[in-house]
Amino acid sequence: MSLTTVSGSGSAPLLSIQRVSRRYGPVIALDDVSLDIARGEFFALLGPSGCGKTTLMRCVAGFETPDSGELLLDGEDLAGMPPYRRPVNMMFQSYALFPHLDVFENVAFGLRRQGLNKETIAGRVRALLQLTQLDSYGSRKINELSGGQRQRVALARALAPGPRLLLLDEPLGALDRKLREETQFHLKKIQRETGTSFMIVTHDQDEALALADRVAVMRAGRIEQVASPNDIYERPASRFVAGFVGDTNFIDGVVVFDSAPYLLTDFGRIALSTCCLPDGRRATLSVRPEDIHARHDGPGISGIVEEFVFRGDNTLLRVRVGNDVILRVATWDMRFSVGESVMLQFPLDTPALFAEEI
Ligand SMILES: Nc1ncnc2c1ncn2[C@@H]1O[C@H](COP(=O)(O)OP(=O)(O)O)[C@@H](O)[C@H]1O
Ligand SMILES: [Mg+2]
Incomplete structure (x- = not known):
């Protein structure tokens, strides 16, 4: 069974974020943010804690509503569309796995809700467990897994419904340093093999540069620069970007x-x-x-x-x-x-x- 995401044709962006703003009382979490994400792209939102990364991601997923601006996915306006109807899935920082279900059932969860038949679900879960190197862990309980394995279950579960865009909020934040590097390679491989667009949030500059095709550097609710990792590093657009990304x-x-x-x-x-x-x-x-x-x-x-x-x-x-x-x-x-x-x-x-x- 193929895990490749079916995507539309042409070079129009998959996701278009247009002039999105969001305030919480006096705090301007997002200030007129515009951004396009391409099909099949690995995109990273990078910025210090509190700069609005999670808020932007939650707006795309539908857990948060912008005060103004538009979000278009494959040209379709997402306004008013509930999260479960959006062809988008989010992998939470905490993973939010179901502790009482085994690995197989965690991954199958979203597919059961789609009303697919048993064989289709089983085939798809097996393919996802293989993709995430969890083949022999299907019947394990979540509390019998290491941090790295839990992270992979969360990833498999998020990929299961075949989202066109996967949102990953600090996906490696809970892992120790050594495991993070290994997991970076693994994430990249999975992104390439599934062809799904990934939008990852991180406050770790090395991680953003290592993983992404393009990086957006955010500061206080605004985008300071969107460019390739190389350009962000070699040609920072502002003093803030130069200081935040790398040593200078x-x-x-x-x-x-x-x-x-x-x-x-x-x-x-x-x-x-x-x-x-x-x-x-x-x-x-x-x-x-x-x-x-x-x-x-x-x-x-x-x-x-x-x-x-x-x-x-x-x-x-x-x-x-x-x-x-x-x-x-x-x-x-x-x-x-x-x-x-x-x-x-x-x-x-x-x-x-x-x-x-x-
Ligand atoms: N539900 C909320 N209520 C009030 N303030 C919020 C809420 N969510 C986020 N904020 C504020 O908005 C700003 C951006 O937060 P967030 O998007 O979580 O940043 P990041 O993910 O980059 O760390 C912060 O100042 C945060 O305190
Ligand atoms: Mg956050």
Whole structure:
């Protein structure tokens, strides 16, 4: 039996979120959010706790009603449609499994409600248990399972009715670190094999970047950027995104146009590859630790190694430049020592330049 979701044709988005807002008293949980999710896409909503991720997901599932805006699924307006009629399913952060039912019955639950015959249900549950590597666990009770196995039962149960869109709220939140990575690969594989669109909510940037085809970064009810993981990391659209996703140095200065633009900082000039800010504008450049190259000599901006930390695959240097700026520089060169002077080379490409917020 095929588990592939039947989807419509064409390149129209599967889900279109249009100018959705939702308040709770004085709190604006969603502030004019617009977003399209494509068919077969693995999409991640990333943002700090309280930024509105769960609220947005609950609006899509139908557990919450937006104050304004529209939600269209395959072009159909979801307004007024109860959750159980939406071709959407949600996997809750708590998994919400039925403890008194075994694994098989947990997965079969939604199918029984659809009134399918016994053989169809059994075939489909078996296929789902195989997909989630739970083949031999059908008759186990939920309290006899590990955290990772429960997570897979919840996933199988959520996939059972064949939703066109699966919403997963912090699906790996309850798992320990090692298991999370393994489960990430597993989730990706299942998403690919079923062809179902996944919309996952997470506050963990590594998880969003690892899993998703595209990521939306949210802040205080608004979307700051929607892009591929690579673009989110390499070309953050705002200072907030640059700071939230990955490790970075924020370098303050003033934009100067000479023959070419550069950022005039307290410790020297950093050439700017592109600059759409005017001459004289105060700005902040975000540079990742791994994009600054530390050398023992040669050209660049000089600094003094204040401290270093061995991190396994590289070493993180804290380098003082000028009077009181500390830059974090990742290097594979192990021969640096505290107090040594180093030359820093900045990247040629500097896309993450942000005007000072006035
Ligand atoms: N039912 C509710 N009643 C009142 N405030 C709520 C309710 N649900 C969410 N909020 C508030 O809306 C904001 C967004 O919450 P939520 O969507 O749960 O954020 P996230 O999932 O990103 O952590 C928070 O300030 C939260 O306190
Ligand atoms: Mg949440």
